[in-house]
Amino acid sequence: MKYFIRIGAAEHEVDVEATDDRLVLRHGDDTFHADVSEVEAGEKYSVLVDGRSFSISVDGDGRKMTLVVGGRDHGVEVEDERERAMREISGGGASGGGVVEAVMPGIVRRVDAAPGGAVEAGDRLLILEAMKMENEICAEAAGVVEEVFVKEGDTVEAGAPLIQLAPPA
Amino acid sequence: MTKKLRKVLVANRGEIAVRVLRACREEGIETVAVYSDADRNALHVRLATEAYRIGPPPASESYLVGEKLIEVARAAGCDSVHPGYGFLSENGDFADACADAGLAFIGPTGEAMREMGDKVRARDRMREAGVPIAPGSDGAVEDPGELERIASEIGFPVMIKAAAGGGGKGIRIVHDAAELVRAFEMARSEAEKSFKSGAVYVEKFLAKPRHVEIQVLADHHGHVVHLGERECSVQRRHQKIVEETPSPIVDPELRSRMGEAAVQAAREVGYRNAGTVEFLVDAERNFYFLEMNTRLQVEHPITEQVTGVDIVRAQLEIAAGNPMTLRQEEIQPRGHAIEVRICAEDPANRFLPATGTIKQLDLPGGGRVRIDAGLYEGMKVDVHYDSMLAKLIVRANDRDEAISRMQRALGEFHVTGIKTNIGFLQRVLATDEFRSGTYDTGFIDRHQDELLAPPSDGAARDLSLLAAIVAHELRRLRSTAAAAPSAATGGRSAWRTALRRGRP
Structure with a gap:
């Protein structure tokens, strides 16, 4: 089975073939042999790649995952060849467009944007406070405020829509 | 008695x-x-x-x-x-x-706290006591016009600081006159909300300073000692993330001078119990009073590791009213200690605070490793409190050994369920500037790109192999779970049971 692994902006292709007692991996022109042992089901694995020992802690479902290796956490996205084929048939989803979302959970401390108002790139739209730090949320590009979904004092979760922007009139 | x-x-x-x-x-x-x-x-x-x-x-x-x-x-x-x-x-x-x-x-008396807590007043008291202070305003700054005048007098960059602030909170650095008014207003509003006082003052921002602080202990009978310094120059947005002692730039002579100044500062306000006097040290090793933290400090453990003094136990003794038996000449730091602050944050996403539930927790072990934490599996980390999860502290015979030990310990520290800065800390400790001990408070900003760079080719390849292996295992377990008849699972979800069973 071929796996496509996204790490940041880079994509890696790894072919995994299971034999009786180990996995054979192909990455580019290189071949590796791995012994995989489950330490805690679905959560912790000891992996020996040609003898090199890695202790991996896992959080995720095998598609979007965080792997902790050597203390450091890495966000990775994995798609196997079947999943990729399915996605290509059904077509990718359209992006949300001009909705400014909360990048972290927090409390809305101030709202500068008002419906109908024109904004320039860098203009402050609102102030979101998280863990006692005030963070200015600014417009990334020029536009017109279409809708404001929050008011001062609101508590928002990460990903909550804050403001709908339209292209400049 | x-x-x-x-x-x-x-x-x-x-x-x-x-x-x-x-x-x-x-x-x-x-x-x-x-x-x-x-x-x-x-x-x-x-x-x-x-x-x-x-x-x-x-x-x-x-x-x-x-x-x-x-x-x-x-x-x-x-x-x-x-x-x-x-x-x-x-x-x-x-x-x-x-x-x-x-x-x-x-802790200290309310009066001593107020004297030191009002940063404007503290500057005055320190000036009187002969403790060196940085150039800046004589008192609180009331309006932007006055601020502009003082700023142009002492020269940019300047720092606008909340009079009631401290611990890195309520500080804004302003590089030129154009940013001044907006920064002033933000600083006042933040100060008003965080500290219930909008009073701010201005101080010269020293180029490439180091942040070095002195731990003091004072009993109720007029006896004051210092426990040497802590080097706290590795900071992000004025928050310390790595601390060490001794400081690479402090020799016994400077330690003794700074120590005496800190003791003098404590005496000036009738201080008692544990406190920390923070100084900025410039390239010529001149030092200036920054503020006094009238409480136990986050990074107190490194001092304990090299002096052998249990600062919290000393606090309890002092508060009970006992005279301190510790003499200044007995306090000789031995070896080297480093602390890192492990925080729930996402370095790759502008260090935004991370929230979630800790799923797995593996703590480092081995000799001379100390962990001060309130962590446990299942702990929810939410927006209500500070993002610091744990302090990892190591002790060693010398600085190089301490750095290696810290790297080793960080490599064993596994947390899932929440993003942490552990990888970032590893990179900080690996830089030439940290290893050589020549860093200053601008270090993190200067090295931001290097510290946040994607993994090297070799590391990325290894990671992709591991990700493929894990993805393969999880898919295999999922298909086993789907195939398992639910009647056989005895109430547990099929998925969970298949995971527990492991490889067929």
């Missing part, structure tokens, strides 16, 4: 509450923990002799409500209160209220 505290209310949460509770238990002192609804399962609740609820999760309705804390202390029959750091630890009125309620406050 040695006096002893009998029962301490620990007016805090998280790792520092645990730290204080441990010291009390070792001294045979009973402990009372307090908790908000978010902390019912917290370690400090479970490790205390008694614990009482004080309110809902927001600190303003729980850990910051002095009257409730005092009420609990009295009802539980406490004779003393330890404030930890943050929350009410530097609130002079709270210290006074404790004293009025007949509770020994384990």
Whole structure:
């Protein structure tokens, strides 16, 4: 089975073939042999790649995952060849467009944007406070405020829509 | 006659509450923990002799409500209160209220706190005491015009600081006149909200300074000693993330001069108990008073590791009214200690605070490794409190050995369920600038790109192999789970059971 692994902006292709007692991996022109042992089901694995020992802690479902290796956490996205084929048939989803979302959970401390108002790139739209730090949320590009979904004092979760922007009139 | 505290209310949460509770238990002192609804399962609740609820999760309705804390202390029959750091630890009125309620406050007097807590007033007192201070405004700055005048006099960049601030909070650096007014307004509004006082002052921003602080201990009988310095120049947005002692730039002669200045500062305000005098040190090794933290400091463990003094136990002794037996000449730092602050944050996403539930936790072990934390599996990390999860502290014979040990320990520190800065800390410790000890407070900003760079080709390839292996395993387990008849699972989900069973 071929796996496509996204790490940041880079994509890696790894072919995994299971034999009786180990996995054979192909990455580019290189071949590796791995012994995989489950330490805690679905959560912790000891992996020996040609003898090199890695202790991996896992959080995720095998598609979007965080792997902790050597203390450091890495966000990775994995798609196997079947999943990729399915996605290509059904077509990718359209992006949300001009909705400014909360990048972290927090409390809305101030709202500068008002419906109908024109904004320039860098203009402050609102102030979101998280863990006692005030963070200015600014417009990334020029536009017109279409809708404001929050008011001062609101508590928002990460990903909550804050403001709908339209292209400049 | 040695006096002893009998029962301490620990007016805090998280790792520092645990730290204080441990010291009390070792001294045979009973402990009372307090908790908000978010902390019912917290370690400090479970490790205390008694614990009482004080309110809902927001600190303003729980850990910051002095009257409730005092009420609990009295009802539980406490004779003393330890404030930890943050929350009410530097609130002079709270210290006074404790004293009025007949509770020994384990810290300085309210008056000493107010003198040092008002940064403008503190500058004046230090000037009088002959402690060096940085150029800046004589008092609080009232309007933008006055600010512009002073700023052009002392020269940019300048720092606008909240008079009631501290610990890196309420500081804005302004590089030129164009940013000045907006920064002034932001600083005032932030100060008003965080510290209930919009007063700000301005100080020259020193080029490439180092942040070096001195730990002091003062008893109730006029005896003051210092425990040497802590180097805290590795900072991000004015928050310390790595601390070490000794400082690579402090020799015994400078240590002794800074130590004496710190002792002088403490004496000037009639300070007692543990406190920290922070200094900025410039390239010529001139030092200037920055502020005094009138409480136990986050990074106090590194001092304990090299001096052998248990600072919290010393605090308890002092608060009981006992004279300190420690003499200045007996205090000789041995070896080297480093602390890193492990925080719930996402370095790849502008260090935004991360929230979530800790799923797995593997802590490092081995000799000379200390972990001060309130962590446990299943712990929820949310927006209500500070993002610091744990302090990892190592001790070694010398600096190089301490750095290697810290890298080793960080590599063993595995947390899932929440993003942490562990990888970032590893990179900080690996830079030439950190290893050579030549860094200053601008270090993190200057190296931002290098510290946040994607993994090297080799590391990325290894990671992709591991990701493919894990993805393969999880898909295999999922298909096993789907195939398993649910009747055979005895109430558990098929997925979970298949995972537990492992490889067929």
